[in-house]
Amino acid sequence: MRDKTDLLEDMEEVVRIVEEEGVKYTNPIVIEGLPDVGLVGTIAASYIVEKLDFKEIGHIESDLFPPVMVIHNGNLKDPFRIYSAEDGSVVVVLSEVAVPPKAVYPLTTALAEWFSKITVKNQVISIKGLPVKNRMDIENPEVFGIGNNEGAVAELKAKQMDLLEEGFIAGTYAMLLRECSKKKISAISLLAQCYPVYPDPGAAAAAIETVKKFVPSLAVDVSELLENAEEIKLKARDLMQQTALSASEMQKDMEQDMPIMYQ
């Protein structure tokens, strides 16, 4: 009979994190920007990587991912990639394709395991969107926080962040918060008010400004992101569609629901 450990090992094997040789990490902070509502995380993470000239240090493979590769400047790349700052102090995980619902559990389990291996202590930051119906009337999107332990919540409060107090959260970041908890890794999710099904560079810019409070070394000017917002929206259309379709299977609808209990 197979026990829980076997099952966990299988799940980790389903998702393989492939690193380049000789990469050094210095207790890194991880920024996760996988596709979700408004593509806030993907847009923000891609912008950070590009502006700070982070180096590609690995990728994530899985039979559960769509059989897709991407070509950039004539070079073949995996759509799920990992980047790092030169000094190994900041690692960014991003994807150019939507995460299939079946991959959420093994992916987040494997990521948390890998974070533990590269000694991420403090902390994992997921950049996400918080869909709001009246987004077109909001000039400056607010950013809310969720922490996976008392320390993470205390840090959010110390940075004067508004916390999400009640509700369901669904998708990769929800499971990543849980898996990081299991590994005793402090993790937070930063959720910027965004359009539910339109790419939202404005929300991504608001999220980056908030990430900078937690990672002061992240010297990114978001003005170019805002200037090029329309171009980014056009380029992100297809990924936005894939993500919206995938989201319905991930119970993202539940994020609009009210939980029954208060404790």
Place this chain on the structure above:
Amino acid sequence: MEIERRILKATWGYNGNLEPLYEFEDENDAFLVTFDLPRVSKENIEINTTEGSVEVIAKMSNAVCWDRWGIVQKEITFQSFRKQIRLPEPIEPEKAHASFKNGILRITLPKIRRKVQIAIE
């Protein structure tokens, strides 16, 4: 929120038109449709409605040209967005209204209502 039902497949075409991302909601007395229209100004949007459909044609301020686009062809150019949506129930076209802000077009399409109040016996 049923994203899968509300967002329908947006596509590109070889005819210079790009299908916009849009959201369609049924709000009991009206349909609410929003369109994401980057690179478009209010003056360049044309909206046509009938009892059973709504059509949006929006010219971009400058054409989008992707010169390293896709594997099928090397270059593609789009000048405008175009989309026609068939409505599941008839609407009153003359009562429809629209607003445009931050690149998002919002159209409200009131349904034809023949309300009859029923008395409880």
